[in-house]
Amino acid sequence: MFAWADTKRGLAALLALALVPAAAAQARDYGLGRTPSEAEIARWDIDIRPDGKGLPKGSGTAKEGEAVYIEKCASCHGDFAEGAGRYPALIGGEGSLDTNEPVKTIGSYWPFASTVWDYVHRAMPFGNAQSLTDDETYALTAYLLYANQLIEYDHTLNQDNLADVTMPNEDGFHRKERPEFPDEQACMADCKESVEIVGRATNIGVTPDEESGGGPGDQAAASGSGEGDQGTKLAGDPQAGKKVYQQCSACHTIEDGGAHRMGPNLHGVMGREAGGVPGFNGYSPAMKESEVVWRAETLKKYLANPREFMPGTRMPFAGIDDEKALQDLIAYLEQAS
Amino acid sequence: MDGAPALPSWTQYLGFGVDARPDGSPSGHESDVVRRSVEWLTATRESSVNFTPLHELDGIITPNGLCFERHHGGMAEVDPADHRLMIHGLVDEPIVLTVEELRRLPQENRFCFLECAANTGMEWHGAQLNGCQYTHGMVHCVQYTGVSLKLLLEQVGVKPEGKWLLAEGADSAAMTRSIPMEKALDDCLVAYSMNGERLRPEQGYPLRLVVPGFEGNMWIKWLRRLEVGSKPWHHREETSKYTDLMPDGEARRFTWLMDAKSVITSPSPQLPPVEPGFNVIKGIAWSGHGRVKRVDVSLDGGVNWKTATLHQPVLPKCLTRFTLDWEWDGSPVLLQSRCIDETGYIQPTPAELQEVRGTESIYHNNGIQTWQVKEDGTVENVRLG
Numbered sequence: 001m002f003a004w005a006d007t008k009r010g011l012a013a014l015l016a017l018a019l020v021p022a023a024a025a026q027a028r029d030y031g032l033g034r035t036p037s038e039a040e041i042a043r044w045d046i047d048i049r050p051d052g053k054g055l056p057k058g059s060g061t062a063k064e065g066e067a068v069y070i071e072k073c074a075s076c077h078g079d080f081a082e083g084a085g086r087y088p089a090l091i092g093g094e095g096s097l098d099t100n101e102p103v104k105t106i107g108s109y110w111p112f113a114s115t116v117w118d119y120v121h122r123a124m125p126f127g128n129a130q131s132l133t134d135d136e137t138y139a140l141t142a143y144l145l146y147a148n149q150l151i152e153y154d155h156t157l158n159q160d161n162l163a164d165v166t167m168p169n170e171d172g173f174h175r176k177e178r179p180e181f182p183d184e185q186a187c188m189a190d191c192k193e194s195v196e197i198v199g200r201a202t203n204i205g206v207t208p209d210e211e212s213g214g215g216p217g218d219q220a221a222a223s224g225s226g227e228g229d230q231g232t233k234l235a236g237d238p239q240a241g242k243k244v245y246q247q248c249s250a251c252h253t254i255e256d257g258g259a260h261r262m263g264p265n266l267h268g269v270m271g272r273e274a275g276g277v278p279g280f281n282g283y284s285p286a287m288k289e290s291e292v293v294w295r296a297e298t299l300k301k302y303l304a305n306p307r308e309f310m311p312g313t314r315m316p317f318a319g320i321d322d323e324k325a326l327q328d329l330i331a332y333l334e335q336a337s
Numbered sequence: 338m339d340g341a342p343a344l345p346s347w348t349q350y351l352g353f354g355v356d357a358r359p360d361g362s363p364s365g366h367e368s369d370v371v372r373r374s375v376e377w378l379t380a381t382r383e384s385s386v387n388f389t390p391l392h393e394l395d396g397i398i399t400p401n402g403l404c405f406e407r408h409h410g411g412m413a414e415v416d417p418a419d420h421r422l423m424i425h426g427l428v429d430e431p432i433v434l435t436v437e438e439l440r441r442l443p444q445e446n447r448f449c450f451l452e453c454a455a456n457t458g459m460e461w462h463g464a465q466l467n468g469c470q471y472t473h474g475m476v477h478c479v480q481y482t483g484v485s486l487k488l489l490l491e492q493v494g495v496k497p498e499g500k501w502l503l504a505e506g507a508d509s510a511a512m513t514r515s516i517p518m519e520k521a522l523d524d525c526l527v528a529y530s531m532n533g534e535r536l537r538p539e540q541g542y543p544l545r546l547v548v549p550g551f552e553g554n555m556w557i558k559w560l561r562r563l564e565v566g567s568k569p570w571h572h573r574e575e576t577s578k579y580t581d582l583m584p585d586g587e588a589r590r591f592t593w594l595m596d597a598k599s600v601i602t603s604p605s606p607q608l609p610p611v612e613p614g615f616n617v618i619k620g621i622a623w624s625g626h627g628r629v630k631r632v633d634v635s636l637d638g639g640v641n642w643k644t645a646t647l648h649q650p651v652l653p654k655c656l657t658r659f660t661l662d663w664e665w666d667g668s669p670v671l672l673q674s675r676c677i678d679e680t681g682y683i684q685p686t687p688a689e690l691q692e693v694r695g696t697e698s699i700y701h702n703n704g705i706q707t708w709q710v711k712e713d714g715t716v717e718n719v720r721l722g
Contacts (some may be wrong), residue, residue: 030442033434041425044562047503047513050571086380098586102697112571119573122511129509173580173590180693186683188642195638195671199463199720207467208375247377318376
């Protein structure tokens with residue numbers, strides 16, 4: 001933070017106001033604040049516009065940007081910008097926007113290249129904002145455009161040519177037309193012939209339990225352990241586990257031959273060595289080098305707290321606190337995989 | 338008497354003296370009335386959201402400590418002595434103001450709802466989260482005190498080609514949004530207080546932009562810079578995010594206005610089961626277009642409707658409280674509410690929304706919510722076909 005000189009606003013403002021004819025004089029001047037210097041404005045004025053307005057002098061290539069990316073970005077966005085868990089993918093998604101699983105990336109969705117420069121520069125890396133130099137920002141922007149096959153690996157991006165990059169989805173946006181729904185009277189009686197429930201939140205089962213007790217989670221745990229079970233292990237319920245698994249399905253498939261997503265296909269996970277699924281490239285070194293074999297006990301520890309059990313894992317999942325949910329999930333994994 | 342002692346300890350003995358709790362807090366018996374989050378929603382806790390416990394609130398004012406939080410780079414803890422507001426760009430006279438100086442300027446007070454564009458966004462595909470805190474809790478409503486943005490822009494003198502305003506925050510997301518000049522000169526505030534006290538840190542202390550009726554993401558928190566320009570900036574939060582993807586693969590941009598919406602907050606899934614006999618159905622309604630004109634309530638999933646009572650004050654771009662007296666006979670009920678605003682806009686059903694927007698647009702889901710009250714009095718979020 002640079003120091004501000006707390007002086008009154010410049011005399012120029014008062015003079016300018018005095019020269020305005022009385023009829024055009026608008027609101028009064030309250031005489032508060034001061035005029036920032038050009039250097040002060042320049043220091044804060046970091047925004048970039050699609051036409052290139054605001055870009056500072058500098059340059060970089062994808063080749064240079066790749067090194068910065070690996071060091072500062074890959075831990076969240078994946079080695080190839082493919083994303084990881086709920087951290088966004090930065091590539092891919094072409095042709096997906098009109099499907100039921102749209103993937104909105106820089107390449108498939110973002111209308112302007114300037115937005116990449118502006119955002120990376122103002123807010124990335126997450127947790128160390130505005131630490132990149134202008135040249136690093138050009139290089140990273142070049143790398144991300146290259147990774148989306150929009151420029152060549154050795155193309156030098158600079159303040160004069162960034163605005164020339166045309167993004168594939170530039171024309172994919174429009175202003176909303178109103179009114180959107182027909183302007184009619186609200187029906188008050190006999191408005192429909194029948195009413196049918198087609199979905200229930202409890203079937204989805206993703207609502208957080210409230211610690212206050214008596215919630216659905218507590219009831220499930222209670223019904224799962226009868227008096228006679230005292231001292232024995234709580235048996236997991238694969239049906240209940242299927243609901244728990246829904247949070248996993250954002251990143252994993254489980255059916256035989258299912259595709260790898262952000263995480264590997266989980267078919268056959270029980271008894272398999274960690275980091276051992278052929279064709280999945282997203283493993284962390286920690287996962288690949290570990291000698292863990294996935295069994296109920298190891299999975300339980302891992303899924304309770306992934307980063308504690310396997311420091312360095314790329315799975316961005318906080319873990320499952322609820323013992324019963326964990327047992328159910330493992331029962332489901334055993335059954336389904 | 339019925340478990341309540343004849344002479345409770347608080348009747349016999351002295352209570353706490355003044356200053357025992359100098360900054361105050363709710364009764365310890367209300368400790369479960371808190372903002373809650375859905376952990377699986379986001380990759381980190383710093384770029385995340387939690388939800389207002391709407392089911393536990395009365396009236397239209399959200400207590401400051403219960404207003405939902407949405408941060409993109411964590412909650413900045415700003416020292417006001419090191420904070421400035423700079424206004425520059427296509428203006429006659431750029432200016433830098435301290436927070437103290439802003440507070441010396443003429444003030445305005447305004448009650449406004451703030452709704453995140455993604456409120457109810459998890460419900461596009463069907464009933465998913467079981468409670469109005471989670472389905473509708475990205476809304477709050479407070480009284481803001483601040484300086485008219487119009488007054489500030491008049492102080493600096495906007496040049497004729499100045500058609501847009503970029504607002505920027507001082508947090509680690511350096512959040513930016515482009516705002517059309519027409520709106521900036523209409524009813525926006527640079528606020529420094531909420532509900533009578535200074536803004537809470539999580540709501541942008543010491544300064545936040547108030548953009549009544551527009552999506553919450555534009556209400557830049559920790560506001561430090563306003564730049565006047567000739568065109569929109571198309572920054573990340575108005576391209577990659579906060580644009581509405583339509584089924585044909587095209588997206589709507591600049592869909593700022595929050596359309597009319599309502600939800601029944603009681604009965605609702607997080608509350609104790611409903612008892613047969615007399616009950617009051619309670620809820621909130623709002624519209625970014627102005628005042629709520631009417632709210633209808635259905636007990637049979639939208640076949641028949643009754644008009645609810647609106648409670649004063651009914652203010653533009655502000656939450657409005659509605660109630661309907663109800664005698665419950667113990668048979669299953671499908672509860673819905675439907676808001677109609679002063680422009681005549683009628684809150685649509687989820688099916689009507691999906692017909693136009695598909696299921697992937699994330700933002701601006703203002704569809705009619707259905708709660709099923711079952712025979713045992715428990716309540717569930719359901720979707721009707």
